[in-house]
Amino acid sequence: MSSNSEVVVTHSQAACIFYGEEINPENELLNGAKINAMHVLELYCESQLKEFVDNVFLSVDPCNEKVYERSELSSQQVFQITCQYTTLYKNNKLGTFTNFAKKSQCAIFEDKAFLARNISNYQYRYEEYIKGLKMDGFDVIGYARKSPTEISDDELKEIIKNMISCLQSRSQVTDVYVSPSSRSKSPIAARDMTTDKDYTDKDYTDISGCCIGNTQSLLTYLSSTTKQVCLVIVDYAALSTDPHDILLLVKNYKSLECIIVDRFQDVGKYEVYRRNDILKTPEQLASFDCRPKLPHQSI
Structure with a gap:
């Protein structure tokens, strides 16, 4: 597994992270059910948002395949996934979110390989x-x-x-x-x-x-x-x-x-x-x- 690849957690694992509980099959089931039962799940402030991004999106392999799965994501995809859990950037564009992530020093946006790849992808998308x-x-x-x-x-x-x-x-x-x-x-x-x-x-x-x-x-x-x-x-x-x-x-x-x-x-x-x-x-x-x-x- 490449050290420059992004990894994301599953929905139920993210639920454990959200509630600050250990990730194991039992907690995944319970916390996943809590999330599914909620009509609205929202991160209300940028400090919560930073913690969410730092824990869900990693730029290095944590060597824990039971918890994380490897997936190459663009900054646009990170933005889209994050917007499922907050309305802070509901009416804003990707640039507003990335400016927040860089200012807050979110780890994934500090990774040079991630940034280089997104610059390349950005030019391609523009073309x-x-x-x-x-x-x-x-x-x-x-x-x-x-x-x-x-x-x-x-x-x-x-x-x-x-x-x-x-x-x-x-x-x-x-x-x-x-x-x-x-x-x-x-x-x-x-x-x-x-x-x-x-x-x-x-x-x-x-x-x-x-x-x-x-x-x-x-x-x-x-x-x-x-x-x-x-x-x-x-x-x-x-x-x-x-x-x-x-x-x-x-x-x-x-x-x-x-x-x-x-x-x-x-x-x-x-x-x-x-x-x-x-x-x-x-x-x-x-x-x-x-x-x-x-x-x-x-x-």
Whole structure:
């Protein structure tokens, strides 16, 4: 049995752990019956939840096959099993639970092999999600933005090339629109209309073979396409740090069905903002206002 495999207990064994009693056939039967007779079994606080996770999910083999069985689980599966015993995370996503588990130092989430495998599985699941969108008829496109800079055109092209490569490799986009010289707070609708330098579409359409235009080209496409569009960006600032401007973008272009923020390099996850959710609760866009504010100074 591998020392890096997760092990889980059976339902009746978990019942013994829950009641803090020795695990043996008699107690399994009695405590399992207690659990089954209860209408609601709930872990009411995070300290109980941590104890439950630490005792039910182990990252090392306890060498007790009568009590534990081996099973390779993803963090999603750990989350789903745990949610059967608590409503603390009823309306939350996996990320909220894993943040709690890491903050509480739950043993399974401290195991490097478990984390490495879940990172790998997470990327695979994300790629499958993108494939699913495409199969459903979505056009999955990318957008990259670079703030004004004094570097040479060749250096700028290399930076943009790296941005495009990231969108291609992780999010499988085929078309990318680029704003080579605009600030994160600048209105999206006004970008690339005029620039200080001669940035034209032709300058960048040869990069990686998938840069097909600038911001104005993107807006033209969004207004004319009959497809549902998923726009992928790398980090919040790649689109805008003005939540209200993003809300306007979604309101004005009905084809824009969702925005995916690639934060894999930073925090190991992708965030999906769906059109209906944005329009219903625009407050969720507050995450985009991510640039540090200048400190106030007294005179």
